[in-house]
Amino acid sequence: MIPVIDGHNDFLLRLLLAPERRETIWLKGDGTGQLDLPRMKAGGFAGGFFAVYVPSPTASGASDYDAVMDAPPYDLPLPDPIDAHAAQPIAAAMIGHLMWMERTGTLTVCRCVSELRDAMDDGRIAAILHFEGAEAIGTDLDALHLWHAAGLRSLGPVWSRPTLFGHGVPFRFPGSPDTGPGLTDAGKVLVSECNRLRIMVDLSHLNEKGFEDVANISDAPLVATHSNAHAVTPSTRNLTDRQLDAIRASNGLVGLNFATVFLSPDGRKSPFKGWEPILRHLDHLIDRLGEDRVGFGSDFDGATMPEEIGDVAGLPRLIDALRKHGYDDALIEKLxxxxxxxVLERVWGE
Known part of the structure; x- marks a missing residue:
């Protein structure tokens, strides 16, 4: 079985919402969600980026987002910002769950590529601590150093809402990622400090001007952990060919997002049958980036999956579909x- 390193999952959010059941959810699997240890083992999931994401409070009378996103066109408003004092306890709780997972002996929180390789060789899940949005960091960046000491090695300045550091794209279809201003002055300092600490800066969810600011400031490869091709599905969350060209020029990487809403040509969220949307995005990304700069960024436990994938146990079905599409094993292993x-060796300086 070909092992998979995955660019994004939201499993820690499931544990945050049901901490009293975390042993059952993680170690045994209860049939809910898209990830757990037994299904990871069955699917060849060797490791990936475990996201710390601070949920937006749900406003009374909020729209049914699932229904709206299944009836394009749509344009969902950006949620309100969340300040660091509110976000930090949530981030600490989620990191605590990840460290508990490590204490079970089934997972290693990895701070360098050699640790990733060792965990994979030993049959433990290789976890990279990632922040999806920098809400738990203030402009003094003291918390950035705290989280780095706890193992943070990948950070997206924004989710799809504004932060002190930049502006996320709204969920809009059809739409361009050119949706607002770029990084704030604090955001530019954050990117520079991430470069110094060798924390990977994730471009997913960042708007086009913010993307350009990171490209101008950063001395590291440009990476979007879970994004797709705008030329195939014109969602604000997907990357234009110009952005893909910038990533290629930096020797970076894009992780293919399995979320139906970013794969479907019509932007619908409902699960679809067949492999064609996935293959169209992969073909386009490989054509634009080259076969050394594309990976997977599933968004497991954070998105609706295509029927043929379903959950992490469906990864072998994806691998088989890629073979049938004409990808050889050498290319599949790269992806x-x-x-x-x-790319992590390049970003982390190993």
Whole structure:
């Protein structure tokens, strides 16, 4: 079985919402969600980026987002910002769950590529601590150093809402990622400090001007952990060819997002049958980036999956579909894990 390193999952949010059941959810699997240890083992999931994401409070009378996103066109408003004092306890709780997972002996929180390789060789899940949005960091960046000491090695300045550091794209279809201003002055300092600490800066959810600011400031490869091709599905969350060209020029990487809403040509969220949307995005990304700069970024436990994938146990079905599409094992291994290891070596300076 070809192992998979995955660019994004939201499993820690499931534990945050049901902490009293975390042993059952993680170690045994209760049939809910898209990830757990037994299904990871069955699917060849060797490791990936475990996201710390601070949920937006749900406003009374909020729209049914699932229904709206299944009836394009749509344009959902950006949620309100969340300040660091509110976000930090949530981030600490989620990191605590990840460290508990490590204490079970089934997972390793990895701070370098050699630790990733060792965990994979030993049969433990290789976890990279990632922040999806920098709400738990203030402009003094003291908390950035705290989280780095706790193992943070990848950070997106924004989710799809504004922060002190920049502006996320709204969920809009059809739409361009050019949706507002770029990084704030504090955001530019954050990117520079992440470069110094060798924390990977994730471009997913960032708007086009913010993307350009990171490209101008950063001395590291440009990476979007879970994004797709705007030329195939014109969602604000997907990357234009110009952005893909910038990532290629930096020797970076894009992780293919499995979320139906970013794969479907019509922007619908409902699960679809067949492999064609996935293959169209992969073909386009490989054509634009080259076969050494594309990986997987599933968004497991954070998105609706195509029917043929379903959950993490469906990864072997994806691998089989890629073979049938004409990808050889050398290319599939790059997409599945080798490209992630290589770009992390470049970003982390190993």
């Amino acid at each position: 599945a894990y080798r490209n992630w290891l290589a």
